[in-house]
Amino acid sequence: MTATASSESAKVEDFIACGAADAIPRFYGDALVEAARRDPRIVCLCADLRGSTETDLFARELPDRFVDAGIAEANMIGMAAGMARCGDIPFVHSFCVFVTRRCYDQVAVQVAYPALPVKIVGFLPGLTTMLGVSHQAIDDIALMRALPNMTIIEPSGSEQLGAAVEAALTVDGPVYLRMKRPDTAIPGLLPRSLTPGKGEILRLGRDGVIIACGVMVAAAMEASRRLAANGIDAGVVNMPTIKPLDETLVVESARRTGLIVVAENHSIIGGLGSAIAETLLEAGVSTGFARVGIQDRFAEGGSTPYLHAKFGLTADAIVEAYERAAGRRKAMLASSSAA
Amino acid sequence: MASMLKAVNQVSPPLDERSKYLRRLIVRALDKGERGHIGSSMSLVEILRALYDDVLRFRPVEPKWPDRDRMILSKGHGCITLYVMLADKGFIPVETLDTFCHRDSILGGHPESNKIPGVEASTGALGHGLSIGVGMALAARMQKRDSRVFVVMGDGEINEGSVWEAALSAGKHKLSNLIAIVDYNKIQSAGPTREIQDLEPLLDKWRAFGFAAIDVDGHDLPQLRAALQSAPLERDRPTAIICHTVKGKGIPFAEHDPNWHHKAKVAPDVIAKMYAALE
Numbered sequence: 022m023t024a025t026a027s028s029e030s031a032k033v034e035d036f037i038a039c040g041a042a043d044a045i046p047r048f049y050g051d052a053l054v055e056a057a058r059r060d061p062r063i064v065c066l067c068a069d070l071r072g073s074t075e076t077d078l079f080a081r082e083l084p085d086r087f088v089d090a091g092i093a094e095a096n097m098i099g100m101a102a103g104m105a106r107c108g109d110i111p112f113v114h115s116f117c118v119f120v121t122r123r124c125y126d127q128v129a130v131q132v133a134y135p136a137l138p139v140k141i142v143g144f145l146p147g148l149t150t151m152l153g154v155s156h157q158a159i160d161d162i163a164l165m166r167a168l169p170n171m172t173i174i175e176p177s178g179s180e181q182l183g184a185a186v187e188a189a190l191t192v193d194g195p196v197y198l199r200m201k202r203p204d205t206a207i208p209g210l211l212p213r214s215l216t217p218g219k220g221e222i223l224r225l226g227r228d229g230v231i232i233a234c235g236v237m238v239a240a241a242m243e244a245s246r247r248l249a250a251n252g253i254d255a256g257v258v259n260m261p262t263i264k265p266l267d268e269t270l271v272v273e274s275a276r277r278t279g280l281i282v283v284a285e286n287h288s289i290i291g292g293l294g295s296a297i298a299e300t301l302l303e304a305g306v307s308t309g310f311a312r313v314g315i316q317d318r319f320a321e322g323g324s325t326p327y328l329h330a331k332f333g334l335t336a337d338a339i340v341e342a343y344e345r346a347a348g349r350r351k352a353m354l355a356s357s358s359a360a
Numbered sequence: 361m362a363s364m365l366k367a368v369n370q371v372s373p374p375l376d377e378r379s380k381y382l383r384r385l386i387v388r389a390l391d392k393g394e395r396g397h398i399g400s401s402m403s404l405v406e407i408l409r410a411l412y413d414d415v416l417r418f419r420p421v422e423p424k425w426p427d428r429d430r431m432i433l434s435k436g437h438g439c440i441t442l443y444v445m446l447a448d449k450g451f452i453p454v455e456t457l458d459t460f461c462h463r464d465s466i467l468g469g470h471p472e473s474n475k476i477p478g479v480e481a482s483t484g485a486l487g488h489g490l491s492i493g494v495g496m497a498l499a500a501r502m503q504k505r506d507s508r509v510f511v512v513m514g515d516g517e518i519n520e521g522s523v524w525e526a527a528l529s530a531g532k533h534k535l536s537n538l539i540a541i542v543d544y545n546k547i548q549s550a551g552p553t554r555e556i557q558d559l560e561p562l563l564d565k566w567r568a569f570g571f572a573a574i575d576v577d578g579h580d581l582p583q584l585r586a587a588l589q590s591a592p593l594e595r596d597r598p599t600a601i602i603c604h605t606v607k608g609k610g611i612p613f614a615e616h617d618p619n620w621h622h623k624a625k626v627a628p629d630v631i632a633k634m635y636a637a638l639e
Contacts, residue, residue: 064502088498091532096525099491100498106473106481107499108426127522130485131492135474 045203046210049142050075052183053112054082056190060110066101067114068094074114074144075202095124101139102131110138110190117143117158117199121165128195133168136194141165146175146199146235147286148315148332153322158199159315163291165197166264173263175199176215177238179207181261184215188262192217201236204325220267226256229280229309229346231339232271234260234293237284237313240329244284244339255282255343263293268300275301275308280350282311282342286334289314307357309350311342370604372579379405379581380638383610385444385457387634393460395469395624397437399614400514403545403578403605404441408433410584411510412445420450423477429507430480430496434489435514435543436470437622442479443467451478487520489513490540494530497538497598508591512541516548519557524569531570536592539599540571543578545607551618566600578603611637 057063057079064086071077071089080087090097094115101111113120120143121128132139143161150156165173172192176185182200189196213221220232224245233241241257248255258274260267275281281301283294294312301308315332329335375383382405390396411431412418419425433442440460447454452466459465466475470484481492493511500507513523530538548556559565566573572593576583584603591599607621608614611634626634 064499085502088533090529091525093522093525093529095487095522096491096494096529099488099522099526100495100529102481103492103495103497104499105495106492107496107503109499109502111495126485127488127491130482131488134482 044206046179046206047075047078048179048182048203049186049200050078052186054078056186057083057086060190062108062110064088064104064109064111065114066090066097066111068092068097068119070115070144073116073202074142076114094119095127098124098127098139098141099131102127102135102137105132105137105139106135110140112140112142114142114144116145116156117161118145118156121158121161121197125164129168132195133170136170138194140189140196140198142198142200144200144202146201148320148328148334149201149236149286149325151322151324154319157320159288159320160291161197161199162263162285162287162293163295166291166296170194171264172196172217173199174215174217174261175235175263176261177213177235177259179203179210180213181215183212185261188215188217199235215261218262218265218267220270221259221261222270223257223259224255226278227254229253229278229282229343230256230258230274231282231284231343232258232260232274232293232297233284234263235286237286237334237339240334240336241284241339243336244343247336247340248343253343260293263296266296266300268304271297271300272304272306275306279307280309280343280346282313282339282346284313284334284339284342287314288317290317307353309346309348309353311346311349313338313342370577370606372577372606375579375610379409380610382409382441382444382448383638384635385447385454386440387631387638389440389443389457389460389467390623390626391631392458393462394626395461395622396440397622398611399545399547399608399617399620400435400438400622401440402609402611402614403607404435404438404512404543405609406579406581406584407512407541407543407603407605408441408445410581410588412449414585415588416510417507418449418478420478423451427505427507430493430509432481432483432489432493432509432511433471434483434511435486435517436483438512438514438543439467439469439471442471443476446476446478449478452476486514486517487522490523490526490530493538493540494526494533494535497530497535498533500537501535506537508537508539510539510541510588512543514548515542515544515546515553515559516556518542518559519548527566527569527571530598534570534596535598536596539588539591539601540566541601541603543605544602545605547607547616547618547621549618549621562602566602570597571600572597573600573602575602575604578605579609
């Protein structure tokens with residue numbers, strides 16, 4: 022591990038630490054307003070969730086470019102497509118479940134197919150809500166990944182929320198932003214950049230690499246620290262762009278270490294883990310491999326720490342997965358040397 | 361029940377030479393493509409003819425002219441009629457109609473905006489067009505353009521809930537630059553609309569959603585022109601024009617018959633009979 026990677030990783034952990042009792046900052050909402058002041062093409066649509074999507078700021082600051090679509094996501098997507106065809110750059114907002122699954126046909130035919138610059142912004146990714154199965158997006162990445170022309174970006178945390186807006190704007194076509202609001206104030210937060218299509222090495226790692234997105238990046242850093250206590254040097258990659266995947270970094274990480282663990286706050290089917298498995302197999306890389314995510318089941322309502330513990334989205338689960346992957350790696354090496 | 365009575369008693373004027381000519385082009389595409397939504401295309405001819413001949417502002421040599429009016433054929437399966445109008449107006453060569461549904465043709469079984477000049481949206485998945493129209497009408501207002509947006513829907517299509525989401529939003533935003541048109545031919549894919557999913561009272565529904573709504577004989581060109589040219593019918597309201605039409609209009613043996621909703625491999629003698637009916 023390099024000194025640079027180590028000091029950067031320390032910063033990431035700092036961001037995750039809980040802050041004081043200040044008002045919860047609204048990094049996304051502020052960044053969107055700021056971008057819209059610079060670019061008059063940006064318009065904002067919301068499906069009656071202004072506070073939860075931080076678009077009340079936009080509604081207040083730029084009311085002439087704000088449309089509340091009401092609780093009608095399919096129509097909101099169609100409207101955004103019509104506006105994009107007239108030269109606007111619409112950002113549409115709801116919870117992750119509703120802005121993907123609820124209006125999938127419109128997203129596919131009216132946004133993805135014509136490759137329009139509609140930025141689809143969802144909040145409450147995976148198991149981050151008390152509100153139960155109806156509000157938990159465990160398949161949104163899978164749905165969006167299956168659509169040609171769609172870019173998928175999930176920031177690692179508050180430090181990348183603002184950068185996600187800029188990243189979405191550097192992509193010409195449609196983008197799905199999978200966002201999580203901070204739970205608390207974060208004093209001294211240092212914003213981090215986000216380059217679409219690029220993974221970010223937080224720790225290099227000699228023995229294996231944990232590739233994670235969203236809230237699982239912090240868990241991956243913690244897992245890496247625990248593994249280090251046992252003498253295992255596991256790297257961590259933050260993969261904020263899930264599609265198009267940084268295949269070069271994935272293949273290089275696997276070739277270099279022979280061990281990959283993927284961690285995501287999403288079903289193990291169709292998300293980052295699937296994308297990486299497909300990439301590695303087609304690249305002909307033989308590697309120990311394990312996925313951390315929701316194990317093909319629906320969850321339930323509960324606090325985020327409770328749900329993450331119960332459904333295996335923790336540093337412990339990543340350490341266990343790492344050990345499984347290491348076992349597979351050993352078995353593969355043994356069978357190849359026996360042959 | 362006013363709408364239904366009108367439909368039952370409807371006596372449209374006879375088709376003039378131009379309406380027959382446009383229908384012969386539809387038969388030509390159907391013949392060369394060996395398939396097509398014939399009933400759905402024939403009911404639509406006078407609606408699109410009135411729009412393209414007398415109402416819409418467009419430039420065939422500059423299809424993306426920002427100040428054009430928009431026409432979205434939300435009932436994308438009626439696309440042969442749209443292709444015929446686009447050919448007639450010079451967006452595409454008339455000969456291109458002969459490639460309908462051929463491999464690599466720009467003219468597929470549903471219209472695609474990325475392939476065909478003059479097509480404003482890729483439709484076919486029903487219930488999408490009015491939402492797109494609402495977005496375009498809002499964008500025109502925000503951009504201070506006087507473009508109008510016309511969305512042509514099928515009667516079966518408006519079974520889709522998203523149509524009514526869009527109608528709600530059009531009413532809320534008082535989109536006087538939006539005109540919703542329903543090709544009310546009373547027959548959807550499998551049978552009569554009143555049996556599959558009754559729509560009545562249809563005018564009242566649009567009015568309840570904030571539209572100024574009227575019904576017209578969708579094969580009577582003076583009526584169509586008058587309605588389309590007078591939109592918005594009321595200040596600060598979107599307009600809905602319910603066009604009472606006949607599925608398969610102009611081909612006596614196809615009229616009112618769900619079996620002619622879509623046809624493939626129509627025999628040469630039947631094609632000849634279709635042409636004969638349109639002489």
